[in-house]
Amino acid sequence: MKKIGFLSFGHWSGQQGSVTRSAEDVLLQSIELAEAAEELGADGAWFRVHHFARQLSSPFPLLAAIGARTKRIEIGTGVIDMRYENPFYMAEDAGAADLISGGRLQLGISRGSPEQVIDGWRHFGYAPKEGETDQDMARDHALKFLELMEGKGFAKPNPRPMFPNPPGLLRLEPFSEGLRQRIWWGAASDATAVWAGTLGMHLQSSTLKLDESGEPLHVQQAKQLRKYREAFAAAGHSHAPRTSVSRSIFPLMDDRDRMYFGDGRPEQDQIGQIDNFRAVFGRSYVGEPDRLVEMLKQDEAIAEADTLLLTVPNTLGVEYNAHLLESVLKHVAPALGWR
Template identity: 30%
Template sequence: MPRRGEPLRKLGFLTIGRFDAADPRPGIEETLEVIERAEALGFDSVWLRCRHLQPGISSPVAIMAAATQRTRRIELGTAVIPLGLENPFRLAEDLATVDLLSGGRINPGVSVGTPMQYDHYKTALYPESHDLQDFSKERVLRLLRALRGEPVSDFAGTVGIEQFTDHIQPHSPGLADRVWYGGGLSSAIWAAEQGINYLTSSVVSTQDISGGTSCVDFATIQGQQIDAYRAHHPHPERARVSQGLVVIPTDSATDEQVRRYREYAAGRLERTRAPQGPRGMLFSPDLVGTSDELADRLFAHAGFQRADEVAFALPFTFRPDDYTQIIRDLAEHLGPRLGWSPADSR
């Protein structure tokens, strides 16, 4: 685990890939340029947030496909694809195709549950079956079975001059082992039991607290979730856990950037003081500071202490030059202080 003096195995970041709805191409191109820049800086991974009916990445698999042709090494992940809007059969075909193009670098992170704002577009998405859809974890299992090459058809053979198999084509060996799932304590245990990798984020539920609700501390809850995941995984030594927090280094930032970054974090601080909503959702404070300051806070963080790798989240509303500065400082300043070294130097 990444304690002081021990190496951090993998460093990555998560981007929302924003664009102007009236002129989306420049923003989409910018996302691809960010991925290229990340590889040049030695990052291990870039993760794409998935957003539907918003000016953000609605088709992360297409973005990853384009990125495979511009990069050679960096891992490409999704955090996360909401499976409620996907057909696992078709998604498996697309993911396997892109994984083969990448040389085995795709890390599909997925989620389940009723899609956000579903009632407003369910008849457009599923005209005849919107009230019959199963949004449970079975949707993840369907995807896993397809990616593993298990039969999806009861026919294999030749019809005329056309050949058919009973499993998804193309098949990309190993891709199923790179599927990720996020969520709270029960989801962590379920993911472990399925042998799926575990994504953490900047929000937890206080309902997951072990030993009572008197201790409402984000890092403690996240640490307990990771411990539970490892305890239930059949091969804990091979289990991958990624921590995702909003982390903003300021080493090379201008005074004006530092001011805006701190105002951004301060404006979101109130939601971190107490649980929110019926499930008691608790948000992590955004971490802003020099890399020395951030390293001290992370090494003391119970979640970070238990993670194998990190995918720090870029804030939604910053400017392109802000992202350039943050990404560079992550690679050149914070990463080395966390015991990480660029991929090309290992």
């Protein structure tokens, strides 16, 4: 059995064929797709976060809205760039969104990826300390956020407050019990995966990874997930670790699917650069359901992970993306033992 959710990058575009033409469109359609996914029996609705781009950016209003409109499905981010975040304000927003959803938030965070503008986090008022990098700053923000998620009091109360205070030092409110055990780290390397396991975060591994061995993406990811779990176990955390991988999987069920995706997409990983490091980008899986089943059986990382996030072409609209999810859930997942 495997949890299966969708991961939306939240694009909007005025190009021909897009039914997601504005920020309003993508926000409202994201809520509708989460509702549709829940009705279909999917396990999660996850969203990317990018700044200065025609994509989803501020996640918490969207997460709270989905939490209010659904009952069962997990609601997640994959991932929030911590270079841009005030951990204190983020702790309040996350607590509120989690309480609205009834404790279904799965909050993915990371040190960030290449962005649309140069040093965009500076426009948000943040800068690395002397001798540190922006990645160091992101990890510092993440560590402070994790500390706040413990719910311990740290602020000295006013002796003459406007409203009565509980005894002792005060914490941020609203506080959602258990959210600290539902924080994920998006790791592009083995070392950061081990770091996440040591800190008791769950692990997200996307459709790309730093190329650390020259092996196919799925092989490197499977090893990364195993190293993460070893570090998690060695740290002695009381909660169970979770791991996810993201994949582009497109069953060809009808002529519309063939028109969109039956174009001979490469069936091999691709090599590129991220922050001047060699990276391996995962292939797309495209084919008739029986062929997809045989291809996916060979993916070691999917087999290793407990959660699979299906990247969706959100600009094609809610109805089509619900069709894609249904195709995987009904015609692919059962044959692989995921359902």
